[in-house]
């Protein structure tokens with residue numbers, strides 16, 4: 001569905017069910033250069049089981065208009081405005097990679113609005129490899145190829161997508177190339193690299209928080225994810241083995257199982 | 273600064289490795305090194321929730337082997353990876369891959385622009401069968417690049433062609449025709465059966481959907497029928513209102529919009545969820561496995577196919593019984609330069625040549641070769657020959673034959689990977705008979 005946030009048109013997938021303002025809201029926030037489509041194997045479950053789902057395209061990404069936001073702090077404020085724009089007072093947040101930085105910052109800034117936080121492949125800081133940053137800012141498609149290489153675990157490099165017939169690495173790559181690389185990935189990587197407030201933000205978070213980390217994650221290694229989780233008061237960590245940074249696709253079912261249990265326990269819906 | 277500065281390069285697996293490994297994880301299959309053959313029709317649900325989740329496309333997985341099967345799934349991922357595509361759907365034959373592609377793209381009242389040099393079966397589909405579904409086609413000669421543009425109508429939903437036309441070896445200018453398609457907001461669909469991704473990856477030259485008859489070079493062994501459609505993932509279905517069945521809510525899945533929900537894999541998702549579900553030309557797991565065995569050696573075989581073909585071209589060009597030779601490796605082939613650009617790893621193993629003495633000589637040649645097999649297939653590891661005017665294209669009248677770039681003296685040769693001298697010796701027998709058709713034919 002399309003709606004406006006701060007006057008700009010935003011696209012969000014509602015997970016295959018109509019958006020229903022009576023149901024509790026879960027917002028999914030994608031990683032650098034990606035789109036709502038990375039969440040297809042998590043969102044539809046919640047949409048079919050009593051929740052309203054918004055898997056958003058950040059400004060300038062996917063089907064959303066406008067320009068990419070330049071800092072994690074701006075993205076966090078924008079996310080809070082998005083909740084207002086769709087007529088909600090509260091929401092549950094789920095983030096992947098850069099989306100974790102955004103949702104951590106948002107939760108620390110708007111503690112009463114956010115009810116649970118789920119982080120996948122998250123860390124307190126995501127300093128970028130300078131070569132990768134440079135390629136992305138120079139609009140070089142190699143940036144996407146490198147990201148897809150590093151973002152998939154050893155098993156993910158062979159494929160074996162949970163949806164029959166889909167090939168991970170090329171699908172992810174095509175998502176990241178769907179708009180101009182320097183305007184999406186380039187801006188996002190710079191925003192991640194610049195963001196220094198993650199650990200301080202984490203200390204302020206008092207809501208139930210889930211961190212899903214993967215043993216083969218080279219971009220946000222388990223060690224970094226745990227460092228962040230240790231700072232959050234009500235934090236729970238789940239580790240997925242034999243999997244890389246793209247856990248939401250590489251091990252979609254295992255990720256969904258953990259997420260399902262966490263959200264239905266901590267943010268139950270009275271709807272079916 | 274030292275020039276030794278290390279450049280970072282992605283370490284994703286390369287072509288030869290993907291052809292052996294892509295799409296399969298042994299640790300999820302009891303450690304079985306070889307891909308298991310899941311010879312089953314259906315799959316247990318954990319509980320009712322699991323069943324509902326699969327039917328609602330909430331999660332990936334298998335329900336029923338018409339829709340998907342784990343062995344077939346490995347083949348699909350493998351071909352998608354080799355083509356540089358996002359997703360693929362395997363079918364029971366090349367024809368059903370083409371049919372499902374058209375039915376996923378078009379509705380009654382729609383139109384396609386189609387290259388005139390196609391496999392005879394495909395010509396029949398476009399010329400005679402699709403009109404019965406209300407889908408019309410305009411045929412354009414493969415070299416008439418601007419003709420493709422002129423033939424586009426308001427209701428045109430795509431351009432379709434074989435990169436190297438069959439059997440005349442005329443090459444479509446794929447990059448330019450892709451631009452023409454994209455300027456009109458429609459996809460370019462390429463049948464790349466004759467190339468395999470080893471010779472050409474059409475997505476790198478602007479194609480949006482690739483189809484294959486896997487029956488041919490991809491499998492190589494000539495044991496199994498199979499086809500596949502592969503999606504490039506770049507085409508934007510939402511850029512105009514030409515593709516409502518991709519972009520508007522689909523009643524068959526709770527009002528799902530394929531383009532919104534699945535983006536770069538939307539076409540394959542729709543082809544499976546609707547086309548395969550409702551038409552049902554699914555590939556058997558055994559045949560999928562057979563094709564996988566062939567793909568494991570794709571590069572090795574294609575190299576030998578191409579080197580043998582180039583040897584045969586030289587041999588035929590020098591032969592007294594040969595009137596003309598058509599292969600993109602021949603310097604005066606009109607598409608020689610374009611072939612270098614589009615087929616850098618080899619120009620393929622299909623040769624057409626004219627035999628002196630016309631139709632009778634052709635028949636005598638075919639009837640007398642011993643090693644080369646006379647049959648209606650191409651892309652076998654064994655050398656194959658046919659005389660189209662009396663075989664594959666025999667249902668065509670004189671005018672249609674000419675429009676399809678055929679002549680009565682033409683012999684189509686699919687060069688195998690036998691010892692090259694054995695193939696040449698065999699051809700000598702054929703040519704000798706052709707020079708005296710009345711004496712030795714039909715022995």
Ligand SMILES: Cc1ncc(COP(=O)(O)O)c(C=O)c1O
Nearest residue numbers: 365366367391463465485487498
């Ligand atoms: C170029 C081409 N496309 C499609 C087909 C049809 O494939 P199948 O025979 O697997 O149905 C053929 C078969 O000869 C072919 O040569």
